[in-house]
Amino acid sequence: MQINEYAVYIITNKANTVFYIGVTSDLQNRVLQHKQKTYKGFTAKYNCNKLIYFEQFQWIDDAIAREKQLKAGSRKKKIDLIVGENPAWNDLSDGWYD
8 A cells, every 4th residue: 555645835935034835745846846936826926935844744634734724823833833843944955956
C-alpha cells in the first residue's frame, strides 16, 4: 500500500509582508510553480515565492483541516508559528532546484 504525503505550507514575499497558505500533494513542484508564477493569482501578484513553513500529513483530510485552521488564525499566530520553526525566515526550498 502506498503512503500518500500531503503538505500545508506558507510562502511569503521577499519582505515577509504577505502570507499565502496552501495545501498540496507535491510540495516541491507546487513551490516551483509559485516561483515561476505559473498561475496568475495572488502569489504571482504579490511575488510570494519564499517557502517559510510547512507541515506534512499522511491524509488529505488532516492537511485540509490544518490549512483551514492556519488561515483562520491571526497574523500574530502565523508569525509565532513561523518564528518557532524558522526564526531566520530562510527559504526552506533553497537547494531544491539546483
